[in-house]
Amino acid sequence: MKKLFFVGLLIVSFVFVGAGSAFAASVLDEIMAAGVIKVSTDANYAPQSFLNDKGELEGFDISVAKEVAKRLGVKVEFVTPDWDLITSGNWGKRWDISIGSMTPTKERTQALHFTMPYYSTPAQFAVHKDNTSIKSIKDLAGKRIGVGTETTYDRYLNKDLELVGVKIRYLDWKASKVTTYPTDANAIEDIALGDGVRLDAVLTAKPTIFEASKAGCGGGCPVKMLGEPVFYEHLSVALDKSRPNSESLLKKLNEIIDSMYKDGTLVDLSMQFYGTNLIPKL
Amino acid sequence: MNQTDSITRRGIPPEALETMRRIDARRSNFNRNIKISLAVMVALMVLGLVVLGLDFKFMAKWLGFILTGLGFTLLVSVLAISLACVLSVIGALGRLSRNPIFNAMATLYVSLIRGTPLLVQVYMWYLALPQIGGALQELGFVGVQKYLTLPAIPAGIMALAVCYGAYMTETVRAGIQSIKIGQNEAAKALGMTGAQTMRRVVFPQALRVIIPPVSNEFIAMVKDSSLVSLMGVWELSFRAIKIGRRYFQSLEMLILVAVIYWVMCIILQTVQERIEKHMARGERGENG
Numbered sequence: 001m002k003k004l005f006f007v008g009l010l011i012v013s014f015v016f017v018g019a020g021s022a023f024a025a026s027v028l029d030e031i032m033a034a035g036v037i038k039v040s041t042d043a044n045y046a047p048q049s050f051l052n053d054k055g056e057l058e059g060f061d062i063s064v065a066k067e068v069a070k071r072l073g074v075k076v077e078f079v080t081p082d083w084d085l086i087t088s089g090n091w092g093k094r095w096d097i098s099i100g101s102m103t104p105t106k107e108r109t110q111a112l113h114f115t116m117p118y119y120s121t122p123a124q125f126a127v128h129k130d131n132t133s134i135k136s137i138k139d140l141a142g143k144r145i146g147v148g149t150e151t152t153y154d155r156y157l158n159k160d161l162e163l164v165g166v167k168i169r170y171l172d173w174k175a176s177k178v179t180t181y182p183t184d185a186n187a188i189e190d191i192a193l194g195d196g197v198r199l200d201a202v203l204t205a206k207p208t209i210f211e212a213s214k215a216g217c218g219g220g221c222p223v224k225m226l227g228e229p230v231f232y233e234h235l236s237v238a239l240d241k242s243r244p245n246s247e248s249l250l251k252k253l254n255e256i257i258d259s260m261y262k263d264g265t266l267v268d269l270s271m272q273f274y275g276t277n278l279i280p281k282l
Numbered sequence: 283m284n285q286t287d288s289i290t291r292r293g294i295p296p297e298a299l300e301t302m303r304r305i306d307a308r309r310s311n312f313n314r315n316i317k318i319s320l321a322v323m324v325a326l327m328v329l330g331l332v333v334l335g336l337d338f339k340f341m342a343k344w345l346g347f348i349l350t351g352l353g354f355t356l357l358v359s360v361l362a363i364s365l366a367c368v369l370s371v372i373g374a375l376g377r378l379s380r381n382p383i384f385n386a387m388a389t390l391y392v393s394l395i396r397g398t399p400l401l402v403q404v405y406m407w408y409l410a411l412p413q414i415g416g417a418l419q420e421l422g423f424v425g426v427q428k429y430l431t432l433p434a435i436p437a438g439i440m441a442l443a444v445c446y447g448a449y450m451t452e453t454v455r456a457g458i459q460s461i462k463i464g465q466n467e468a469a470k471a472l473g474m475t476g477a478q479t480m481r482r483v484v485f486p487q488a489l490r491v492i493i494p495p496v497s498n499e500f501i502a503m504v505k506d507s508s509l510v511s512l513m514g515v516w517e518l519s520f521r522a523i524k525i526g527r528r529y530f531q532s533l534e535m536l537i538l539v540a541v542i543y544w545v546m547c548i549i550l551q552t553v554q555e556r557i558e559k560h561m562a563r564g565e566r567g568e569n570g
Contacts, residue, residue: 040514043524050528055347055521080524081434081514085409092412092431185527192530216530218337242416 026245028252031096036075038095039065042083044183046211047273048101060273064118065099067265068237071256083183084150087111091240097253098238101205103152106162113239113246114164115253118260119270119278122229123153124206126188128195129222137227141173143200146187149180152233153203161231168231188212192221201226207274234280337531341538344525348539352546354517358435358507362442363500369447374454375480388451395448403445404509407437438510445506446499453499457492458484490561497554501547508543518542 031037041049041061052058057078069076079095086098089111101121104114125145127134134140147153155161157178159170181187184204191199192212202209206229212221237253239246260266266279294302376388395403415427432440461484469479511520518539526535 044527046528051521051524055344055350055525079434079514080516080520082512085513088409090409090413090416092415092427094431094433183527185530186532189530189532212530218340218529218531221530 026248027096027239027243028249031072031074031249034074036077037069037072037097038077038079039069040079040081040086040091040095040098041065041100042086042183043080044083044185045101045205045208046215047207060119060269061099061101063269063273064260064266067260067269068099068253068256071259072252086238087150089240090242093243096239096249100238101235102238103233104164104236104238105152105155106164108238109164111241113241113250114236115239115250116257117234117236117280118257118266120232120234120280121278122206123156123203123231123233124209124229125201125203125226126191126209126223127201127226128191129224131195131200131224134200134226137171137230138173140171140175140201140226142176144177144179144196144198145175146179146181146190146199146202148184148187148204149182151184151204153184154178154180156231157203163231163233166231166233171230184208185212185216188216188221188223191223192217203230207278210274331537334533336534336537340529340531341534344522344535345538347525348518348521348535348542351516351518351521352542354435354510354515355504355507358438358442358510358515358517359500359504362439362446362507363496363503365439365443366446366450366499366503367496369443370450370454373447373451374458377451377455378458392448392451395445400441400445400506401509404438404441404512407432407441408434408513411437434510434513434515438507438513438515441509442503442506446503450496450499453495454488454492457488460491461487490564493561494554494558497550497557501550501554504546504550505543 025033041057043049043051043057045059047059049057049059049061057080062078065078066076081094083100086100087102087108098112101119102108102112102114104112108114125137125140134143145157147157152161152163156168156170157175161168179187179190179199181190184202185208187199187202187204188208190197191202202223206225209223209225213223214220237257239250239253257266261279267277270276270278373388373391376384377392379385379388412427412431415430418426418430458480465483465487466479469483474482507517508519511517511523514520522535522539523532526532
């Protein structure tokens, strides 16, 4: 019995060593050979990535992903894991890239490679429509503010946000209580309950607030924007750092994004989904 | 009715018969009142939903889309409970084993799994396994990571099966232990080995005790299967949550999906009652 076990172990280890000696292909080669690129996206944010009236994925990120795949010459396949699972890295080949409006923060660069940005979003405060006491961002001192957990907005309020290549100016006041939600949409729903019921303000992406007040909560969520955006974040395509030989794919993606800047594709998509140009000038 | 008929046939004095009829009537009265109360409570709940001012048109519009996720929910639950059944029998035999290693393994399994949240376990299967694979690969087990990187559905099934297997281990163990020692002794007297006794005498009888609680676990699992939505499986709750967030109307979608789960569990409960009745067929009184 014991002998059999060791013989088995020996065979198994030979198989593994044998497999390992095979040529280690680059991620780009693997994608081209498979003829399909697996893209993860978090379908929680309209108009970046959401389920349309037919229950299909749609949005700016989805269109960018389709265009990237087209220019690579492969098919696109979407996976929709929880946001935390995407940002934590170690994807283990379950998907190849993330096109999910991700901000390259310093922590994330430890687990992920980032391409050049493909667009940028302003971070915007919003309050309930009926509110009259909060007139400027300064008036938010000591108020209750809702954000999505582990978002850049959450970090910003905690004065713990380091963006690659962006200088951040923090506010000189502190919120009395920062409430975090699984996703930004929940914060907006909570402020929509009524002025000061649970929250006094939310901090999230300007397009999200725009979309909510236009088409959310049945007939438009009762929220209004407050002041100017507090910071701008550049959003990039992410690759798993734990997967070896990603460099050629990263280079190729940068070339593709660059070409999408040059021929105006990104601006067109931004106008289509956001109604405004969110593409930074290079 | 049947009961009273057979009573008459046995020639019971009419006064006693009258008392029995009255008890019977009281019982059916009680049952009727329960049904009325239930109906009133459900009506109150529906009224509550109306007062909430829910967007029923919105809910009706997305009902079909959400129901499409039923397949995944059932697939994950059925496969996971099947696997959990196998695990629980092995676990119970381990817990009752006189082999110290086997026994300790089963004890550790039950203690560890029951002592940690299912949510954490789901993450472990999904996130930690590939990382272990990576570490093993660096130790020289090349190619092992590929096999340890489970896709979402298998990872979810494994997490649920292993978790419920631990709880059910205790159910199965209790079922086996509920069989009187006399059965063991009788089997031994007939010359059966330990394994034969377990297979032919103890386990078939224990099954009768075990099956009702196991169907109970299944009902619980159907709801816990919503945890696989974390990994991006488009089952019932995933669909509801995404649509709710999309239109900033989470409450409507959550209530809708809750009702779907509830109806599903009512159906399962009816099935469970049937099974229980079926299993109780051969039951006899203490002295029988």
